[in-house]
Amino acid sequence: MSGRSPSRLGDVAALVRSKNAGPFLITFDILFSDPAPYERAKDLPLIDEATIADLYGVRKEDVRIVFYDPALAIKVTIPRHITSGDPLDPDIYGAQQHALLVDLPFSFSEDNDRS
Amino acid sequence: MMTSICLLAPNGNLGSGFLTSSLERAIAEGPDVICCDSGSTDGGPYYLGSGSPYFGRALYERDLNLILTSAKQSGIPLIIGSCAGSGSNGGVDFIADIVGAIARKHRLNIRLARIYSEQTKEYVLKRLEQAKITPLWPSEDLAPVTIERAERIVGMMGPEPIRAALEAGADVVLAGRASDSALFAAYPAPGGFSLGPLWHAGKILECGAAATVHRLMPDCMLGRVYDDHFDVWSPNPDMTCSTTSVSAHTLYESSDPFRLAEPGGTLVTDRCRYEDIGDGRIRVHGSHFEPADAYTVKLEAVEPVGYMSMAIAGIRDPFIVAGLDEFLEETLAQSQRKVADTLGLRDSDYVLKVSVYGRDAVLGARERTPRAGHEVGLLMKAVAATQEAADSIVSIVRYFALHNPVPHWTGMVTNLASPQSPEVIPRGLAYRFSMNHVVEPDDPTEMFSTRIEEL
Numbered sequence: 001m002s003g004r005s006p007s008r009l010g011d012v013a014a015l016v017r018s019k020n021a022g023p024f025l026i027t028f029d030i031l032f033s034d035p036a037p038y039e040r041a042k043d044l045p046l047i048d049e050a051t052i053a054d055l056y057g058v059r060k061e062d063v064r065i066v067f068y069d070p071a072l073a074i075k076v077t078i079p080r081h082i083t084s085g086d087p088l089d090p091d092i093y094g095a096q097q098h099a100l101l102v103d104l105p106f107s108f109s110e111d112n113d114r115s
Numbered sequence: 116m117m118t119s120i121c122l123l124a125p126n127g128n129l130g131s132g133f134l135t136s137s138l139e140r141a142i143a144e145g146p147d148v149i150c151c152d153s154g155s156t157d158g159g160p161y162y163l164g165s166g167s168p169y170f171g172r173a174l175y176e177r178d179l180n181l182i183l184t185s186a187k188q189s190g191i192p193l194i195i196g197s198c199a200g201s202g203s204n205g206g207v208d209f210i211a212d213i214v215g216a217i218a219r220k221h222r223l224n225i226r227l228a229r230i231y232s233e234q235t236k237e238y239v240l241k242r243l244e245q246a247k248i249t250p251l252w253p254s255e256d257l258a259p260v261t262i263e264r265a266e267r268i269v270g271m272m273g274p275e276p277i278r279a280a281l282e283a284g285a286d287v288v289l290a291g292r293a294s295d296s297a298l299f300a301a302y303p304a305p306g307g308f309s310l311g312p313l314w315h316a317g318k319i320l321e322c323g324a325a326a327t328v329h330r331l332m333p334d335c336m337l338g339r340v341y342d343d344h345f346d347v348w349s350p351n352p353d354m355t356c357s358t359t360s361v362s363a364h365t366l367y368e369s370s371d372p373f374r375l376a377e378p379g380g381t382l383v384t385d386r387c388r389y390e391d392i393g394d395g396r397i398r399v400h401g402s403h404f405e406p407a408d409a410y411t412v413k414l415e416a417v418e419p420v421g422y423m424s425m426a427i428a429g430i431r432d433p434f435i436v437a438g439l440d441e442f443l444e445e446t447l448a449q450s451q452r453k454v455a456d457t458l459g460l461r462d463s464d465y466v467l468k469v470s471v472y473g474r475d476a477v478l479g480a481r482e483r484t485p486r487a488g489h490e491v492g493l494l495m496k497a498v499a500a501t502q503e504a505a506d507s508i509v510s511i512v513r514y515f516a517l518h519n520p521v522p523h524w525t526g527m528v529t530n531l532a533s534p535q536s537p538e539v540i541p542r543g544l545a546y547r548f549s550m551n552h553v554v555e556p557d558d559p560t561e562m563f564s565t566r567i568e569e570l
Contacts, residue, residue: 021370023156023548024253029366031359056481062253068372070362070389077370079253085159087423087498087545088468092159096477103483 009046010102012037014072018098023084026094027077028101037106038072046106047074055100057081117305121146122316122338124299125182127323129153129195129210130170131333135181140350141335142185149186150298151178152321153210154197156548160417162200164266164546168209169200175210180217183287187223192281194288194298202269202292204231210289218570225287225570228280230563232291234268238562239414239554247555249411254551261418261549268416268550273378275559277301283567291563292415294377295321304340312345314382315402318375319347319364326364327354348396358389361397378413379559380406409555412562416550421466421498423542424505426513428531431490434523435530439487442530443469446519450512458507465499465508469516493531502541509539 010016014033021027030047032038041047049060058078066075082089091097123146126133130153154162154169162169186193199206207229218225239262242248248257262268269292278301280288290298299317304310316338319326324334327349334354339346347356365372365384373385386401435442447469454460454467472492475482493516497508517531556562 019368020157021368022251022551023160024251024551025370027368027370029363031363064370066371066373068362068366070387071359071366071372073363073366073372075366075370075372083548084156085161086547087420087496088466089159090470090476090479093157097481099478100481100483 007107009104009106020094030074032072124320126333130174137335137351150194152295160546164417166205196290196293196298228285228288230290232269264418265416270562271413274301276563308342310404311402316345328360344400355395356397411553417546418549422502422505423545424509426495446516470494
């Protein structure tokens with residue numbers, strides 16, 4: 001079989017998660033177990049304000065992205081659309097909102113070496 | 116002369132449990148203090164609103180029985196923060212009641228300090244008028260009406276009131292709402308110790324075993340703080356820390372892992388270095404605490420939003436699932452008409468939502484692939500001014516959904532698999548978090564009152 005199969009972030013990352021950072025913000029963590037995919041994700045960039053704004057329906061100015069080298073992690077924080085625990089809030093902990101990031105296309109397109 | 120302080124966190128949430136073997140191993144390390152976080156806004160506004168404890172009483176009793184007797188045997192203080200979930204005054208008293216019962220049972224002499232954190236509306240309004248209240252991102256300025264509508268307001272204390280209680284000789288300190296890390300930073304550090312490692316150790320320890328590589332269950336965590344670095348490790352041989360698990364923990368639940376706001380300053384971690392020193396111990400260098408120009412205290416509050424009612428049901432008929440959008444539109448249209456006719460409510464008098472589990476309940480409008488599976492779950496929720504109105508609205512929606520005609524079928528149909536009787540669940544008063552602001556008091560202890568007694 002030649003070529004490589006397309007992959008998504010969820011196949012490459014060690015962990016993709018979301019959680020509240022207090023009741024008014026939601027924070028996403030993307031952790032890699034190797035420096036190579038982390039550096040590639042930073043370089044592309046895989047995650048930028050426009051991508052997050054589009055996926056989550058927030059303004060670009062309200063997206064905060066931090067690169068955390070000690071844990072090979074990308075962190076994204078945005079305001080919650082609905083305050084945690086509001087009667088119509090479907091996700092009090094903000095724990096399952098990361099699903100949209102899992103499917104982001106991500107692979108080593110030029111590299112031969114994929115660990 | 117003290118060269119280090121040993122801190123023990125039995126777990127990350129009082130009542131969630133820990134292994135007795137882990138606690139015994141941890142106590143054998145000779146901790147100077149035991150600190151346990153009991154609260155969070157994680158569980159939503161209900162706990163601060165209702166004053167109910169987060170866990171059932173038996174779970175708190177189990178943890179406190181072991182922790183308190185261990186602390187007394189070792190002659191070390193015990194600090195519990197954000198008592199019973201929200202840190203309300205009632206939460207503090209609830210935990211104090213359990214501590215009292217344990218003290219009597221084991222004939223322990225205890226000097227008990229309770230530190231209350233609820234704020235009066237008058238105080239908050241006064242500080243607002245003095246322009247001493249600032250919103251946190253992404254909130255707007257605090258409006259006086261928000262203060263008036265509040266059910267309960269708490270201030271998140273820093274280490275100062277807790278340290279004062281320890282210095283007054285308290286064996287057990289039960290704090291209302293407190294910064295999680297502040298419980299650990301309250302222990303009087305020897306002169307010359309940098310505050311950065313103490314605060315950073317607190318940030319890691321306050322979640323108990325969460326900073327291990329694989330947290331198998333809630334369990335203990337140990338920290339040893341030196342003048343310019345700290346070590347963390349798990350006393351459970353089946354759970355270990357790594358440099359990644361510890362550094363990644365600084366990410367958890369925070370919007371910026373490099374600058375973490377605390378009462379009185381900021382924990383700065385951008386120059387930290389994580390080192391594995393063997394025996395499952397991770398050493399962290401370079402943590403720094405930057406004192407703030409003005410000491411600020413975070414306010415948390417909830418306001419009531421009405422009475423909630425809900426019902427849940429499953430649908431497995433493939434023809435209903437295939438035409439679900441129209442099915443729900445028809446159901447809701449009929450329901451709204453009946454609510455108006457029979458209950459006399461306008462659309463603006465109540466809130467009604469039907470979520471479809473198995474399609475787009477979790478992500479809502481953000482769902483990119485809203486494809487229903489072969490089965491869906493409907494969650495019907497209403498919020499109204501009275502419980503009776505909310506219950507009636509849900510029962511109306513449920514009843515129209517139950518027999519709504521299905522175009523594919525000819526004849527009387529019953530569309531919902533209801534898993535319970537009664538189908539409608541009255542949920543009681545619902546709340547919403549209403550403040551995301553900091554206030555500048557004149558000093559770190561003015562907002563908190565301490566009561567000390569001998570048990």
